[in-house]
Amino acid sequence: MSPAEEFRQIADWCDANHVARDFYGEGELIAGLERKVAGLLGKQAAVFMPTGKMAQAVALRIWTERAGVDRVGLHPTAHPVIHEAESYQALFNIHGVIVGHRLRPLTAADLDAQAQPMACLMVELPLREAGGLLPAWEDLVALRDHAAARALPLHMDGARLWESLPFYERDAATVAGLFQSVYVSLYKGIGGIAGAILAGDADFVAEARLWQKRLGGVVVQLSPMIASIALRFDHRLAMMDALHRRAVDLARSLSRVPGIRIAPEVPATNMMHVYLDAPPERLQSARDAIARAHGVWVVPDARPAEVPGWSLVELTVGDTILELPDADVVVWWRRLLEEARS
Template structure:
């Protein structure tokens, strides 16, 4: 019998050990922690984006990324739509480039087209990061080029440092503004061994998430020069993003921020060690073979419904939650899942983890649905 989504959520909640991600406190636990942090730091509410907590956090992110100015927004969708809209306005060209698997294409209901009447041009191969040669192959003029670091849909892959610099040079050569989709920029520094400012150097605007990787309730930060951010604040109001109080989102992000960044090196090392162990198991493959961030895509030589049934069985019997959602892969009969390595796996060795993946693939082959 196949479990419903609600039953699966309950199984995950009841699991004593969860492999994917960072520890996730309950709403009550999180709100108590935020309240204590606010009291310890004498936090006052902002009012429509004006306030010491908000301005101080914006400045902290701007300094970290080496950009003159920053603005906090309630969502990354809003931040990136505003960025591409402003670059299109500035160049008087309603066309921009983006990776074929960009969030703007796959997860936002074509908002840039429906709301802003912009034309998105896919650049590069969906299975690999965007390269200078990919931009060279696009003969149309572009208002801006949206570069995702890392490519989530390709298992968290990044271009090499040399490839990234070549892409920056090519965009400058063609006078195309560069915008970074840095939803997972925080996870990228460990691979490059550079500062966040060095990675962001050459990008005219940058978006970073305050919940992906960081663990805030919600929110995003958009960065650029002073004129760009002043204009972004106008667009934020136009889009209904200047909420009366943004302090709950900012406080939750600020509370977690430094500790999460400090864990990223260890998370990458743990992901690489786990990937090596997983690839020794028959019926399992990992992309990329050596993770470049603390995430990877795991492929199973089994139908996705059977893998999820096996996962549910392990959760019921062992109280271990091994993986999240499993989907059909493009190769018939194979399935895939994304595994994000956070502090949950930092506390567990391969000897403690790999037997559950072996059981997952073994059970999935014996289950009849």
């Protein structure tokens, strides 16, 4: 969809729903979305923020201030660590305590092995850098129980929480109920222009609004962003089961191609890591050649895998792949690998 097409869609939806402008975070459009997501997450309140990075930083700031402890527990691949230039430390002088192993979800044993005092523990669901891996429900409950025994709040990095629900076969409120605060993305699986929700108890969200203002996150008008989310929110949530099933089927088919391996072997969400027996530069050269010759963009950018000569591609099953049979997808991956290795 082009920007012009998306903006027309937003305008039509606003016209049909008699949408009024919001003003500095006030207005029924934004308030209605906040109430809706808070209800889905089973939390007392929620606040919309323009970015997930802001939401996560605010959550960590609140928990450290409440605890009087400047350390927070973070997985080795936590988004603030590897994608945000350690913003929590630069902005708030918060120190990260690394908990767990980078290739698997956090466990109760990981927490027990870390004796340092922490203000909270951030838990990412799913673990993006492990191909969307999720802990078993029993393991997640055990982590919650061990954290509770230490009076340690759990904060969920739920950027892909919606995509995780089919795996757990539980609703969002049940999963979020294990956590004292939750961040969810409204652009990844939902498809909005941008935006995030930070949810928790009423006092937590009141503090979050204050920090949002301090960080310059209260924007004069957010109507286009909110409308782009609201017009597709219910529809996108309803697609998560189908996207997950499609990812599982596609992973099975791709894994039969010599030189391709999938992690996790059975995807927990609609994303997976695809390992290919070809170096990234050759893979991307072959991809670009296929795109020029056939108008088919097979894969996003590849990066070096830990095995020399192999590449890693993060694959997310979305609307396009959802409608294509396995054979029509696999044939291009097979050709891509053949050309990269020739």
